[in-house]
Amino acid sequence: MHDDLPRPPSGGSGRLLPPDAGRDRPLFLVAAILVFLACIAALGARGAWHQAQNWTTELESSLTIQIRPVDGRDTEADTQRAAEIARGMPGVQAATPRTREDALALLTPWLGEGNLPDDLPLPLMVDVELEPRAARDDRVAISDLQARLDAEGMAASVDDHSRWARAVRRAAGTAQTLGLSLLALLTGAAAAVIAFAARASLAARTDVIDALHLCGAEDRFIAGLFQRRFFMLGVKSGLVGALFAALVSIGVSFSQSPADMAFFLPRWAANPFELILLGAAPLLAGLTSALSARLAVASDLRGRW
Amino acid sequence: MTASPHSDPEPVVRFDNVGMRYGRGPEILRDLSFDLPRGSFQFLTGPSGAGKTSLLKLIYLAAKPSRGLISCFGRDVATLPRDELPDLRRRIGVVFQEFRLLNHLSVFDNVSLPLRVAGKKRSEYAEDVAELLAWVGLGDKMSALPPTLSGGEQQRVAIARAVVGQPEILIADEPTGNVDPEMGMRLLRLFAELNKLGTTIVIATHDLQLVRMVDAPVMTLANGHLHIRPPRSQRQREAELREAERRDADDRPTATVPMGPEPSAQDAADDLDDEDPMDAVARAMEMPDEDDTDDGEDRDA
Numbered sequence: 001m002h003d004d005l006p007r008p009p010s011g012g013s014g015r016l017l018p019p020d021a022g023r024d025r026p027l028f029l030v031a032a033i034l035v036f037l038a039c040i041a042a043l044g045a046r047g048a049w050h051q052a053q054n055w056t057t058e059l060e061s062s063l064t065i066q067i068r069p070v071d072g073r074d075t076e077a078d079t080q081r082a083a084e085i086a087r088g089m090p091g092v093q094a095a096t097p098r099t100r101e102d103a104l105a106l107l108t109p110w111l112g113e114g115n116l117p118d119d120l121p122l123p124l125m126v127d128v129e130l131e132p133r134a135a136r137d138d139r140v141a142i143s144d145l146q147a148r149l150d151a152e153g154m155a156a157s158v159d160d161h162s163r164w165a166r167a168v169r170r171a172a173g174t175a176q177t178l179g180l181s182l183l184a185l186l187t188g189a190a191a192a193v194i195a196f197a198a199r200a201s202l203a204a205r206t207d208v209i210d211a212l213h214l215c216g217a218e219d220r221f222i223a224g225l226f227q228r229r230f231f232m233l234g235v236k237s238g239l240v241g242a243l244f245a246a247l248v249s250i251g252v253s254f255s256q257s258p259a260d261m262a263f264f265l266p267r268w269a270a271n272p273f274e275l276i277l278l279g280a281a282p283l284l285a286g287l288t289s290a291l292s293a294r295l296a297v298a299s300d301l302r303g304r305w
Numbered sequence: 306m307t308a309s310p311h312s313d314p315e316p317v318v319r320f321d322n323v324g325m326r327y328g329r330g331p332e333i334l335r336d337l338s339f340d341l342p343r344g345s346f347q348f349l350t351g352p353s354g355a356g357k358t359s360l361l362k363l364i365y366l367a368a369k370p371s372r373g374l375i376s377c378f379g380r381d382v383a384t385l386p387r388d389e390l391p392d393l394r395r396r397i398g399v400v401f402q403e404f405r406l407l408n409h410l411s412v413f414d415n416v417s418l419p420l421r422v423a424g425k426k427r428s429e430y431a432e433d434v435a436e437l438l439a440w441v442g443l444g445d446k447m448s449a450l451p452p453t454l455s456g457g458e459q460q461r462v463a464i465a466r467a468v469v470g471q472p473e474i475l476i477a478d479e480p481t482g483n484v485d486p487e488m489g490m491r492l493l494r495l496f497a498e499l500n501k502l503g504t505t506i507v508i509a510t511h512d513l514q515l516v517r518m519v520d521a522p523v524m525t526l527a528n529g530h531l532h533i534r535p536p537r538s539q540r541q542r543e544a545e546l547r548e549a550e551r552r553d554a555d556d557r558p559t560a561t562v563p564m565g566p567e568p569s570a571q572d573a574a575d576d577l578d579d580e581d582p583m584d585a586v587a588r589a590m591e592m593p594d595e596d597d598t599d600d601g602e603d604r605d606a
């Protein structure tokens with residue numbers, strides 16, 4: 001009581017919010033998992049869209065001319081002629097006539113080798129590769145080609161693969177919608193979990209709010225404390241989640257999984273979309289978490305006066 | 306303090322027909338009308354559960370009345386906008402019955418809290434806080450955490466926190482409940498010093514010993530109603546007057562109004578620095594008198 005010169009304790013002031021002491025760890029974990037899943041869903045939706053894009057361009061940048069065997073016509077010669085005609089069309093890059101051997105090769109998986117009589121008439125194909133740009137809008141060219149083949153008297157039909165392309169697109173669209181819905185659901189779940197946790201953490205610290213409030217702290221001062229705490233928490237769990245999503249994505253693209261397996265799995269591509277997505281995830285998690293904390297504090301404080 | 310309601314033209318706190326209930330419960334405070342004049346000193350007593358803490362909550366803006374008017378620093382609390390609340394709060398220091406210290410902060414940080422939330426820098430207040438803590442006998446406990454302190458030590462931390470911002474109103478809910486009589490006197494003296502410097506003081510207490518130490522009005526709560534007993538000196542004067550009316554002036558018994566020398570504000574500040582607690586007790590005993598001499602007029606009106 002008789003300190004001649006009372007010295008204030010050295011060192012800075014203590015943090016107004018007590019350290020979480022493990023109380024926030026479950027939130028951290030759950031948020032990280034949700035961010036991870038959301039990133040995977042987003043990358044998957046993106047991957048599906050990407051894959052479908054590749055496949056449909058591939059499909060749509062080629063045509064197939066089928067020459068049916070007709071009595072009195074040389075099917076092989078007709079394929080040569082059809083290829084020639086096709087090459088003369090605008091927008092066609094190459095036309096390759098397929099021989100009878102090629103046709104047999106296509107049938108072998110179903111009929112086995114050497115089970116077909118040599119004189120069995122087979123339809124033959126011509127692969128036509130289109131210039132990338134000319135692809136789908138050139139309906140005229142296709143009907144043109146068909147007309148000219150008909151004029152030659154061939155039993156030819158031009159297939160533009162549109163049925164396949166449509167199917168692939170539909171599948172890809174479904175996958176993408178699925179991915180995006182998952183993303184929306186996971187984002188919602190993450191926000192709800194974080195909001196819930198912010199409230200719980202707040203309830204455990206009413207003593208701090210009480211003391212600050214009654215000492216004349218402004219609402220935004222108190223809200224700011226919790227907001228900063230939860231922003232950092234959100235960012236940290238978001239970073240962990242996004243990092244794991246990136247690792248999984250990289251892992252998938254380096255594994256030797258067949259293409260169809262990888263269709264729904266995100267493949268790592270260091271393109272801007274992936275990088276932005278993975279970079280934005282922690283930030284979004286941080287903002288969601290900060291906002292929930294802010295709202296929770298605000299409603300708590302409103303209840304006090 | 307007022308015998309009749311609303312005599313002071315500008316009280317720091319005014320209650321007008323105030324009633325209060327918790328939720329849908331019974332009204333625990335009824336028809337309270339009184340003023341707390343600026344610079345006044347009063348006790349609040351009443352049996353446990355009478356509503357002392359509830360009444361104080363109304364004063365320090367932690368609860369709203371269910372009816373009636375309360376004005377605080379001239380502001381009607383019913384229409385007080387939220388953003389003006391912190392400012393009023395900073396003008397009111399509160400010693401809570403249950404202390405409400407933050408257990409994760411050191412004694413020093415707990416006491417600095419009001420200054421910190423007011424945006425002051427540590428370097429601006431560190432010395433003052435240390436000095437105040439030394440004065441309440443916690444000079445060697447500044448870095449301690451509240452859970453490691455005794456009840457009385459925690460109480461002193463709570464008191465230091467309440468007074469550190471030099472509030473205009475100091476509200477103390479059982480501030481001496483956990484300390485020995487000697488420390489109780491020392492704390493009472495601190496309140497008296499602050500009162501001398503102009504702070505309006507309300508002390509809720511069960512400790513009649515303490516009440517007797519200061520010649521101040523006593524507000525007593527019972528059954529939801531408030532009864533205000535004027536300061537002893539005033540009652541004595543009134544009794545004397547009545548006596549005088551009955552008797553011949555020559556027979557009047559000698560008045561025993563205690564009148565000590567009035568310490569100046571400078572003395573008061575000096576006293577804070579370095580003093581034997583027993584002196585504090587002794588001086589606290591003398592305290593009552595100055596009430597009569599300067600503020601008495603306002604209060605008795």
Ligand SMILES: Nc1ncnc2c1ncn2[C@@H]1O[C@H](COP(=O)(O)OP(=O)(O)OP(=O)(O)O)[C@@H](O)[C@H]1O
Nearest residue numbers: 327330333351352353354355356357358359360402
């Ligand atoms: N938050 C609350 N909700 C409901 N009822 C309450 C609440 N706080 C106090 N009460 C009730 O109001 C009444 C007055 O309580 P209060 O704490 O004001 O009494 P007090 O005079 O301070 O008592 P003590 O001397 O024991 O501290 C009590 O009957 C109590 O049960």
Ligand SMILES: [Mg+2]
Nearest residue numbers: 357358402478
């Ligand atoms: Mg009480």
